Amino acid sequence: MLNINKLNKEFESRVRLGIMSVLMVNEWVDFTEMKNLLEITDGNLASHSAALEKSKYIEVKKEFVGKKPRTSYRVTESGKEAFREHLSGLEKLLGK
Amino acid sequence: MESKNYHEDLSHIRLMMERSSRFLSLSGISGIGAGVVALFGAIYIHFVLLQNNISYFDGKKNVFSTELITQLALIGVVILVLAVFSGYFFTIRKSKKINQPIWNKTTQRMLSDFAVPLFAGAVFCFALLYHGLLLFIAPATLIFYGLALVIAEKHTLNDIKYLGYCQIILGSLSLFSLGWGLVFWAVGFGILHIIYGAVMYKKYR
Numbered sequence: 001m002l003n004i005n006k007l008n009k010e011f012e013s014r015v016r017l018g019i020m021s022v023l024m025v026n027e028w029v030d031f032t033e034m035k036n037l038l039e040i041t042d043g044n045l046a047s048h049s050a051a052l053e054k055s056k057y058i059e060v061k062k063e064f065v066g067k068k069p070r071t072s073y074r075v076t077e078s079g080k081e082a083f084r085e086h087l088s089g090l091e092k093l094l095g096k
Numbered sequence: 097m098e099s100k101n102y103h104e105d106l107s108h109i110r111l112m113m114e115r116s117s118r119f120l121s122l123s124g125i126s127g128i129g130a131g132v133v134a135l136f137g138a139i140y141i142h143f144v145l146l147q148n149n150i151s152y153f154d155g156k157k158n159v160f161s162t163e164l165i166t167q168l169a170l171i172g173v174v175i176l177v178l179a180v181f182s183g184y185f186f187t188i189r190k191s192k193k194i195n196q197p198i199w200n201k202t203t204q205r206m207l208s209d210f211a212v213p214l215f216a217g218a219v220f221c222f223a224l225l226y227h228g229l230l231l232f233i234a235p236a237t238l239i240f241y242g243l244a245l246v247i248a249e250k251h252t253l254n255d256i257k258y259l260g261y262c263q264i265i266l267g268s269l270s271l272f273s274l275g276w277g278l279v280f281w282a283v284g285f286g287i288l289h290i291i292y293g294a295v296m297y298k299k300y301r
Contacts, residue, residue, distance in 0.1 A: 017108055021110075025113045037112065
């Protein structure tokens with residue numbers, strides 16, 4: 001098919017799509033919030049977010065709130081761009 | 097086959113964006129509940145005023161005794177508590193149904209935006225009460241509440257802004273016919289809430 005190359009392999013999984021979608025419309029989102037939004041398990045979120053971080057699409061911040069560690073995510077500029085391209089790829093594929 | 101998957105991808109993206117940025121548990125029934133409470137409250141106030149031989153419709157500065165003012169303020173608080181409670185109750189129910197936690201970042205953001213105009217309005221109304229300008233309270237509550245709704249719009253269902261516009265218009269109109277304040281108030285907080293609630297209930301069931 002024509003535009004299939006435009007689709008980003010990194011975003012093939014639903015979980016990664018979900019993470020990116022949430023981060024496109026929110027600044028920092030923490031681990032628990034993300035997990036609840038996507039309705040997935042801890043391990044699932046951890047592995048997918050690690051993959052996105054590796055490709056520099058998201059930024060991870062670890063901090064301590066009192067004694068509890070808190071992990072938060074934010075989308076990077078290149079992540080935004082990649083996601084937008086992926087979206088327009090999807091649109092072209094589905095459009096007439 | 098494939099294209100169906102992509103369709104699902106797109107709707108998943110949309111769902112996640114909406115779910116993470118908008119508070120969607122606001123139930124239509126909440127609106128109906130709050131409206132009914134407000135309507136009964138307004139009718140009750142009307143009778144209290146009648147009992148005290150005050151004809152609100154004159155629009156003149158009647159002499160309100162301190163006792164009466166306290167009584168009216170008390171009724172106001174009871175109406176507020178009941179209305180908020182009914183809103184809360186049905187919203188909890190809906191959030192359980194769509195399986196979304198009620199207390200998350202989005203709710204917090206919505207409430208803090210909502211609270212700013214309401215707080216300003218509360219101060220304003222207290223000042224009116226303090227200066228004995230009771231007739232201006234009904235228009236002021238309508239206008240500030242309308243502003244709060246318009247501001248909250250970006251964190252919840254878009255439709256809520258139309259309710260906000262209507263409240264602002266009603267409040268502004270009632271500024272020019274002060275004697276009808278209670279009626280305007282009953283229409284705004286009572287009937288508009290009921291209509292809005294019913295429309296939302298049908299639309300997003």
